[in-house]
Amino acid sequence: MAKEGRAEYITSSSSSSGAGTTSSFTDGGYDVAFIYWKKPEEWAAVVQQYVEDTAQKGSVLTVYELSQGDGTRNTDLHGIDSDVLLKALNILVKRGKAQIFGQEDSLGVKFF
Numbered sequence: 450m451a452k453e454g455r456a457e458y459i460t461s462s463s464s465s466s467g468a469g470t471t472s473s474f475t476d477g478g479y480d481v482a483f484i485y486w487k488k489p490e491e492w493a494a495v496v497q498q499y500v501e502d503t504a505q506k507g508s509v510l511t512v513y514e515l516s517q518g519d520g521t522r523n524t525d526l527h528g529i530d531s532d533v534l535l536k537a538l539n540i541l542v543k544r545g546k547a548q549i550f551g552q553e554d555s556l557g558v559k560f561f
Contacts, residue, residue, distance in 0.1 A: 450484065457483045483533065487525075492537035495525055497546060500560045512538070512556045 450456035459481040487495070496515065500506060503520065514520065516534050521527040526534075538558055541547035551557045 454488045454490075455485050457485070459483070483530075485533070489533065489536040489540055492529070492533060493540040493544075496534075496537050497541060497560075499524060499526055506560050509557050509559045512558065515558070 451458065499515075499521065500508075500510075510518075512531060512534060515526055516529045516531060517527070535549075535556075538547055538549055541560075542549055546561055548559045548561070549556055550559070
């Protein structure tokens with residue numbers, strides 16, 4: 450699963466939020482594993498489609514709004530793990546489609 454991008458192991462040096470470093474199968478020391486039903490790249494596409502469908506390009510949304518807000522109710526985004534969402538958002542940042550700002554407990558995202 451990890452070779453296909455459907456699993457990602459987090460080393461024992463990870464923080465309580467699960468934002469530690471990733472490891473391969475061979476170096477051991479795993480505490481947490483993300484098992485994806487959608488890869489982070491696929492989640493990035495879901496986020497981008499949601500932003501386009503709701504005409505929110507140029508808008509600022511909080512990470513909380515994206516994962517827990519009323520606007521995402523009845524979508525795949527509602528209830529998404531915040532670490533998985535951040536991975537997807539960082540993909541959009543690298544593609545020049547979003548900018549993340551703020552502090553860890555109140556992150557905002559502007560979409561382009």
